[in-house]
Amino acid sequence: MRILHLSDTHIERADEPDSRGVNATDSLRLMLGELRHLRDVDAVVVTGDLADDGSVEAYATVRGLVGDFARPLDAPVFYTTGNHDERSAFAKVLGSGHADAVAEFPGEERSAVSTVGGWRLVTLDSLVPGKVYGGLGAGQLEWLRGVLGAPAEHGTVLAFHHPPICHPLSATQQVFGLRDPGELAAVIRGSDVRVLLTGHFHLQLCGFLAEVPVWVTPGVVNRIDLTTAPGTERAVRGASASLVELGGGSGPLFHTFHARDPRAHETVYQLDEERTREIIARHG
Numbered sequence: 001m002r003i004l005h006l007s008d009t010h011i012e013r014a015d016e017p018d019s020r021g022v023n024a025t026d027s028l029r030l031m032l033g034e035l036r037h038l039r040d041v042d043a044v045v046v047t048g049d050l051a052d053d054g055s056v057e058a059y060a061t062v063r064g065l066v067g068d069f070a071r072p073l074d075a076p077v078f079y080t081t082g083n084h085d086e087r088s089a090f091a092k093v094l095g096s097g098h099a100d101a102v103a104e105f106p107g108e109e110r111s112a113v114s115t116v117g118g119w120r121l122v123t124l125d126s127l128v129p130g131k132v133y134g135g136l137g138a139g140q141l142e143w144l145r146g147v148l149g150a151p152a153e154h155g156t157v158l159a160f161h162h163p164p165i166c167h168p169l170s171a172t173q174q175v176f177g178l179r180d181p182g183e184l185a186a187v188i189r190g191s192d193v194r195v196l197l198t199g200h201f202h203l204q205l206c207g208f209l210a211e212v213p214v215w216v217t218p219g220v221v222n223r224i225d226l227t228t229a230p231g232t233e234r235a236v237r238g239a240s241a242s243l244v245e246l247g248g249g250s251g252p253l254f255h256t257f258h259a260r261d262p263r264a265h266e267t268v269y270q271l272d273e274e275r276t277r278e279i280i281a282r283h284g
Contacts, residue, residue, distance in 0.1 A: 001119045001154065001246040004035065004044045004075070007161070007199025008219030010052035010084065011061050020268050022237065024052060024221045025061060027259075031220050031239040032069045034259045038243075041075045043116050047199040047217070048082025048126075048161030051089070059093035076100070081110050081127040082161035082200060083134065097123050105143050113147055119246065120152035120192075124160035126178055132283040134162025134200070135179045141187050148191040154247065155194040163198040163216045165207035169226050171276055172233055173201055175284035185210035195252045197244065202235065204242070204256050215254050217242040222268045231273040238264040 010024045017023045044066060051058035062079075070077050079097035081090055087110060090097075096104045096112035105111035109125035124144065126134030136144075148156065164181030166173035177200070178184070188196075189210040196212055202219035203226065218224075218240035228234045239259040246252050258264070271279065 001117060001157075002040055002042050003157070003197070003244040003246070004038065004041050005047065005197050005215070005217045005242040005244050006031070006044065006066070006220055007047040007217050008049040008082070008202055008221055009046070009062055010049055010219070010221040011058040012051070012053045013055040013057040015061070018052075022221060022268055025065075027221050027239040028062070028065055030259045030261060031241055031257070032065060035069070035241065035257060038073070041070075041073045043121060044070045044075050044077045045121070045157075045159050045197055046077065046079045047159050047197055048080045049084040049199065049219075050079060050082070051086070052084050054084065054086030054089050056089045056092055059089055063093055076114065076116060078114065078121055078123055078159065080123045080160050081125045083127060083132050085127055087125075087127065087129075103147065105140060107139050109137070109140055111140055111143070115152070118153035120147075120156040122147060122156060122158050124158065126160045126162040132176045133179055134160075134177065136160075136184055141183055145187050148187070148193065151192040155192045157195055157197065157246070158188065158193050159197040161198060161200050163200060163205065163214060164196070164209045165205065165214050165216070166201075167205055167226070169230070170201070170224070170233070171231055172280060175280050176200070181209060188212055194246055195244065204240070204254075206254060213252055215242065215244060215252075218256065228270070229273075231276055232271055233276055234270040235268040236264070237261055237266045237268055
């Protein structure tokens with residue numbers, strides 16, 4: 001199973017540079033253009049923050065660009081919500097996030113199940129409206145427990161936005177990830193879940209939850225640079241994506257692509273210690 005994993009496209013209604021000089025639509029176009037030689041992709045997964053402004057137009061742009069890329073590969077595309085997303089606009093354009101779901105969560109959250117080549121692909125909705133951090137309510141977790149009750153042919157891929165792990169070098173990661181990851185761990189422990197695919201942090205990170213590998217793919221719109229001083233944060237230009245290989249004796253394998261942007265590594269924004277503390281106090 002080969003999955004192209006994208007996240008954090010942050011598309012806006014207007015196809016033009018934002019206040020920081022970054023055109024998110026151009027970043028996605030550039031990344032997909034760099035990946036034009038990819039072959040044998042079984043699925044494309046986009047783990048949230050599709051839109052920055054929550055507009056219907058932004059979701060339509062993501063669907064059009066990613067769909068045009070995936071169509072020649074005959075690869076289905078799966079979408080999840082993120083903290084910048086707006087559920088009603090997401091649903092209006094993308095439905096559950098699966099074009100041909102075999103099961104959907106009965107509540108308002110956009111969670112669904114599909115099968116691809118004997119692999120079960122489950123997307124969850126970790127959006128907590130108005131918050132930067134994420135959460136999975138009791139209803140979703142109970143629904144997931146039921147989905148995992150019977151094993152899939154090859155195993156299950158679980159995709160959502162907020163990572164249940166964080167890096168100690170990042171003060172913001174420690175408060176803006178998935179709340180109460182132990183509750184999710186209790187559901188997936190001993191199940192056939194082979195990997196968790198997440199985004200949100202705009203950098204690559206790998207760890208474990210309940211002995212299941214967790215992969216955080218870097219963002220398409222920009223990436224976070226952890227070489228800054230403790231307690232500060234810097235984002236730099238540069239679109240990225242991941243290729244995830246499942247199955248075989250050495251899987252899962254993760255590879256990160258970086259687009260060849262002539263302005264890569266330029267600072268998009270930089271937060272000093274005081275500003276970082278303010279953001280954590282307000283949103284954490």
